[in-house]
Amino acid sequence: MSEVKSKEFQSASKAALNDKGLQRLLGRVVHGFADLRDAAVEEVTEPVWEQLRERARSIKQQTLANLDYYLELVDKSVTRNGGHVHFAKDADEANKIVLEIAKRHDVKRVVKSKSMVSEEMGINQVLEANGIEPVETDLGEYIIQLAKETPFHIIAPALHKSREQVSDLFHDWLKSQPTNEIEELCRIARDELRDKFATADMGITGANFIVAETGTVMLVTNEGNGRMTTSAPRVLVTLAGMEKVVPALEDLATFIRLLPRSATGQRISAYTTFLGGPRSATDEDGPEEYHLVLVDNGRMNVLKDPEMREVLQCIRCGACLNTCPVYQKVGGHAYGWVYSGPIGAILTPLLVGMDEGKELPFASSLCGACKDVCPVKIDIPRLLLRLRGRATEGGNGVKGSAPWIQKLMVRRWFSSVKTRQAMNRSAKLGRLLQRPVARGGRIKRIPLPMVSGWTQQRDFPALAPKSFSEVWRDSLDKP
Amino acid sequence: MTLLPDEQAKKEFLERVRTALGRTEPLKHVPDHPSLKMELPQQEQKVRTIQAKNEARRERLITALLSRAEQMGWRVNRVPGPEEAARAVAEIARDAGAKKAARSAQDIFKRVDVDGALRKMGINPLVLASGRTRHRSQLKGLSFEAEVGITGVDYAIAETGSCVVIPRKGLSRMVSLAPPVYIALVEPAQVMESLDDVFAIRRMQYMQNNGRDTNYMNFISGPSRTADIEMTISIGVHGPGQVHLIMIG
Numbered sequence: 006m007s008e009v010k011s012k013e014f015q016s017a018s019k020a021a022l023n024d025k026g027l028q029r030l031l032g033r034v035v036h037g038f039a040d041l042r043d044a045a046v047e048e049v050t051e052p053v054w055e056q057l058r059e060r061a062r063s064i065k066q067q068t069l070a071n072l073d074y075y076l077e078l079v080d081k082s083v084t085r086n087g088g089h090v091h092f093a094k095d096a097d098e099a100n101k102i103v104l105e106i107a108k109r110h111d112v113k114r115v116v117k118s119k120s121m122v123s124e125e126m127g128i129n130q131v132l133e134a135n136g137i138e139p140v141e142t143d144l145g146e147y148i149i150q151l152a153k154e155t156p157f158h159i160i161a162p163a164l165h166k167s168r169e170q171v172s173d174l175f176h177d178w179l180k181s182q183p184t185n186e187i188e189e190l191c192r193i194a195r196d197e198l199r200d201k202f203a204t205a206d207m208g209i210t211g212a213n214f215i216v217a218e219t220g221t222v223m224l225v226t227n228e229g230n231g232r233m234t235t236s237a238p239r240v241l242v243t244l245a246g247m248e249k250v251v252p253a254l255e256d257l258a259t260f261i262r263l264l265p266r267s268a269t270g271q272r273i274s275a276y277t278t279f280l281g282g283p284r285s286a287t288d289e290d291g292p293e294e295y296h297l298v299l300v301d302n303g304r305m306n307v308l309k310d311p312e313m314r315e316v317l318q319c320i321r322c323g324a325c326l327n328t329c330p331v332y333q334k335v336g337g338h339a340y341g342w343v344y345s346g347p348i349g350a351i352l353t354p355l356l357v358g359m360d361e362g363k364e365l366p367f368a369s370s371l372c373g374a375c376k377d378v379c380p381v382k383i384d385i386p387r388l389l390l391r392l393r394g395r396a397t398e399g400g401n402g403v404k405g406s407a408p409w410i411q412k413l414m415v416r417r418w419f420s421s422v423k424t425r426q427a428m429n430r431s432a433k434l435g436r437l438l439q440r441p442v443a444r445g446g447r448i449k450r451i452p453l454p455m456v457s458g459w460t461q462q463r464d465f466p467a468l469a470p471k472s473f474s475e476v477w478r479d480s481l482d483k484p
Numbered sequence: 485m486t487l488l489p490d491e492q493a494k495k496e497f498l499e500r501v502r503t504a505l506g507r508t509e510p511l512k513h514v515p516d517h518p519s520l521k522m523e524l525p526q527q528e529q530k531v532r533t534i535q536a537k538n539e540a541r542r543e544r545l546i547t548a549l550l551s552r553a554e555q556m557g558w559r560v561n562r563v564p565g566p567e568e569a570a571r572a573v574a575e576i577a578r579d580a581g582a583k584k585a586a587r588s589a590q591d592i593f594k595r596v597d598v599d600g601a602l603r604k605m606g607i608n609p610l611v612l613a614s615g616r617t618r619h620r621s622q623l624k625g626l627s628f629e630a631e632v633g634i635t636g637v638d639y640a641i642a643e644t645g646s647c648v649v650i651p652r653k654g655l656s657r658m659v660s661l662a663p664p665v666y667i668a669l670v671e672p673a674q675v676m677e678s679l680d681d682v683f684a685i686r687r688m689q690y691m692q693n694n695g696r697d698t699n700y701m702n703f704i705s706g707p708s709r710t711a712d713i714e715m716t717i718s719i720g721v722h723g724p725g726q727v728h729l730i731m732i733g
Contacts, residue, residue: 030714033714033715034714034715037715038715064517067515067517070505070515071505071511071515072501072505073498073501073502073505073507073510073511074510074511074514074515075515076497076498076501077498077510080494082695085695085696086695086699087699089486089487089488089489090489090494091489091490091493091494092489092490092493092494092497092498093493094493094497098493102487105487106487109485109486109487110485142722143712144710144712144713144721145710145712145713148712148713161711161712161715162712163712163713164712164715166713167714168713168714171713187713187714187716187718188718190713191710191713191718191720191721194721195720195721195722198722199628199722202722203624203625203628218520218687218690219687219690219695219697221699227708227709227710227711227721228708228709228710228712228721228722228723229661229708229721229722229723229724230721230722232657232661232702232722232723233661233722235657235700236657236658236661237624237658247501252515252517252519252520253517253519253520253687254519254683254686254687254690255519255680255683255684255687256519257679257683258678258679258680258683261644261679262679269711272552272555272556272644272645272705273556273644273645273646273703273705274705275704275705275706275707275708275709275723276702276703276704276705276708276723277646277702277703277705278700278701278702278703279699279700279701279702280699280700281699282699283699284699284700285652285698285699287652287653288651288652288653288698288700289612289613289614289620289623289651289652289653289654289655289656289657290620290623290624290651290656290657290658291651291657291699291700294486295699296487299497301497301500305500305501305504306504308501308504308505309503309504
């Protein structure tokens, strides 16, 4: 599996905040995506949009509730199409399957169209270690592959790179002339990748959706690299998380209406590609052999977890990243793994484990903007809160991190607000106790071991000299 | 030499899914999902209704398609008949400075004499399909050399301004993809109102063929594009940067 650095969220986000170039770029581009999305939603009108979201949520929920049935149906349909369906427990198993397919066909070069689950797997490193050249063909993925980085954004992996940086990368790796023209940079990449498409033995794609009834994988792309990858090589492998299934072809209409609008503000992307097996005997071209690899890699535990299951509805559009005030400032790399932003703050601890990912659910102001834009209506703030609960109090196989004194204080606080009298008494006591530390209505530092963490990242509001009920009573007393 | 799936791993995987859902047995019935419920006769009835609906408002659908297609970046041209269509194709190829134009071997080219019109302009027509003189393995290379690609379509979708192309014998996947200029020839009866219409038809065809339908399809909705560098739109990455939709009639 690919490396997880989510424990370093604090330091990595500080570094991002201090990176002036990055901040300039972030300010411009992330808001741009959010604006495009809003305009596209406005065009279909709010009531229609709400209907679409509701339908999408219900299709996904229904499919997840019967996922055993639908996965078996996917297996049957793709097999009938002439393809092979593999089920992989984790990243390692999935990597082994892909590597074995490649070896059996004596594959030297692999062209890849974008796949987030392949980022989870770290398949490129595995292929390289075995003497096979993996080539990312989505322009953004290609750039970060050259830069040896991870995706900065779910749908725009190289969002953090300026044209100058891309030009330098191309100059270093492809010996191209430096240029400031984005068109020219695209042309350089196109020429370079044409050659790869012409000579690659194997293609790897991700999947936006898999239709159970017909075994159809749907890919949403704009550049045409997805079409090239599924047309040119003789062996084709699709990698997909096990949650990508929808029941029937007609369900796709809803998701096509939601996904590009939420992701890039497009009514539909340039190419919507459907595949599901090798070419037929009479087809002019297409792969001779087709494999679909369905990957668990932590998802089974989420399916089992009724509080968290809805996160498997996610269609990876990136809208929650674009609208998130935290992502807008710290960017994608601070999150330390494949997925960033609000959805990454949920997926990372769930897929790689709370030990590695527990910093992330706290990286949110819980403002709820993510929930408003989510095309499948995932209640992101609620899930973040529950994960915070698990991280501190423990639960669901997680050992809580809160020290005993903090737990005691929370219990004390709870009993102190249960009745009016108790609350008045506690307020009086609190005002007395805060005297040494409260300045100008704020407590900046609590100089006690174990609880000092409360004021490490923010000030604590001090208790007012008089409570509201006291002010109220006093004002009534006055004539 | 094919790597066959590990059937034991598959079984165990599905059992784990079942356990995660709190079930011990497989489902006895098809889950209650509206899109799955319809059997073939009902699906055929549904498609007949769709066709009748679209037939009744053909002209309005064509207007809607052309205006949406234009918004999506197609260059749109409506011509009265096959002769004008052939001429329009040749003019586009000439304006693109093409020397070689590749086309598929679909029936539409029996009605629209694209080859003749191209030759008149001194452009070499190239039929990108395997046959007695051409092996499959040559198609990829030839498609990379052509400057223009021309195909008919299976459907066009007014809702999204898309051309639906289903590759098959005579229609290579590469013709509408590799050359920098692409021309789609569309006929009025092919225009569908919505995505739902096309998926309903495709599901019907799939059922009619007992699931032995073609595996591949593309909705083409404008030129190839990217915004991966600084979110700035750039046209024509791996696919054609210039796309033309010619409506015949």
